[in-house]
Amino acid sequence: MNILVTGCAGFIGSHLVENLLDRGDVVVGLDNFDNYYSKEIKLQNLDNILKNKNFYFYEGDIRDELFLESIFDLNKIDAIIHLAARAGVRPSIELPKLYCDVNLIGTTNLLEFSHKFKISKFVFASSSSVYGNNSSFPFKEDDIVDYPISPYAATKKAGELICYSYHHLYSLNISCLRFFTVYGPRQRPEMAISKFIDLIRKGSEIEVYAKGQSLRDYTYVQDIVNGILLSLENSNGYNIYNIGGGKPIKLIDLISVIEQKLGINAKIKYLDSQPGDVDITYADSSKASELLGYNSVVTIEEGIEKYIAWLNEK
Template identity: 45%
Template sequence: MRSDYKELDNEKIYLVTGAAGFIGFHLSKRLLDEGCHVIGIDNLNDYYDVNLKKARLEIINKYDKFKFFKIDLQDKEFLEEIFKEHKIDIVVNLAAQAGVRYSITNPDVYIQSNIVGFLNILEVCRHYKVEHLVYASSSSVYGMNEVMPFSVHHNVDHPISLYAATKKSNELMAHTYSHLYNLPTTGLRFFTVYGPWGRPDMALFLFTDAIMNDKPIKVFNHGKMKRDFTYIDDIVEGIVRLLNNPPKENKEWDKIKADPGTSSAPYKIYNIGNNKPVELMEYIQTIEKHLGKEAKKEYLPLQDGDVPMTYADVDDLIDDVGFKPDTSINEGISKFVEWYKEYYEV
């Protein structure tokens, strides 16, 4: 752990974009439980069930120290008003158009949300002297890279979906602002996040819903895919530990070797993953076990934009903030199934 490591400071004001989203909701709730002031923003779009987003929001809206604004990140004027009105110390940008497969059929949405929206966040962080910008990247940036485990020190110049390309673009844009304006930025490459209140377009939700309703599940790559499934609480713990530990310039950064994971600017990238890939069939069998019901399976080839395997190297996370995600899929899926049954009154 870094010698200058700082615990979470609950005197700071945190702005969380995508606060009604899966990760944004869990992070906001954790910060509020720790006594922090949180400003949440979300456009509540209909990419998936808006009622699920509203139900999440209902929970965090009960906290006195939470303030919510319905806003699209493309609305720069509204965004500036929020920053003028509130002295925001730290920004966590989790708002984005998600989904690898959706990006193949709806490319325009990704440019507006993930590129234009992110530029607006960078601009307000710069002008209003934010102490630290933490933003969501994705394991999908590793693209065609097959060197395992995926390391932040690897080259990631070969994305295979527009979604991945926008996330890589975010990292490049953040680096530029770190270099030009000395804005500390931390990019987080999340690896297949799952858990209670998860997104309905993700495998765990889709599989559980289909099995419960006697519908077949689509098993891509004939179940031979491996994913570094990472439980939501581990993702949140990683974020929380990094919030008050902004990156500093790496004075030993070598311009010849040009390590992509760090920089001479106050810029850093971390993987947050379970560091233990699980085959899709094992994941499905664990869901079946906790539902007490077997899935009807439709085996299909690997889809465009999908990679056969993800596997996170989390050494930098361990070295800098002393944390390694370790929730097993058995424990994580059990908690999701419990939530699903309660939420849908199964």
């Protein structure tokens, strides 16, 4: 298949592209090296991929319709996996318009080109953040998600809605995947696990919000990629799937795992919770399991070990 991957230079995108190339797909990747974190890191993410003759890279912005049109004119595309977004909960509170612009206008542009160029398979990267502070656990796809507590979460819910409209109007097959906190090699530098490991290794203090009591359903990046590939293979109509590990742990217990795997004790400064942060994320991924054959297999202990091994090899 010829697959367009948006946000291909990012954390999840670069792993996904490697998997697609390994199984023989042709990948058209686009990324604008957005300044959320350094371009250098993203270029490193692309390092191996750029050498592959089945990979075609375009630098540009999903808000730029002429740029997008040129990609669709020049390449035969069978499916789109749309990962490009302004990610991150807390910064979305400072820059809500930018988040709406990239995550909503960008997504609508891609859906519009899907329709125009008759590309019937579309995968949209949604997020567990749409569940906000829902009080029944684990989260299920048919829970009410009308109360996002950050602009980022609101843009992901809105993305799911505009995807539905395009499915309804033009019969596009669309899977919206609600990823639960993804970690592993190349994790974005501002995310808790990569930041904590970096600071603990340097002997620096880490700031732990919500006094370490928040629960997160951490999901290893290869499990997420497997979920994306399965949703593409089984693309049929409009579906929302949770893609999560299903075993949430407290932040303070996560730090213990990191300390144990690094063999270093963390210096911890406890702080109150931050606006926009949810207390708990906990995936019920049984729909993905039943309909797609998805199962998350990497435990948090194994995943942290793999991540540290990757850092040591760099």
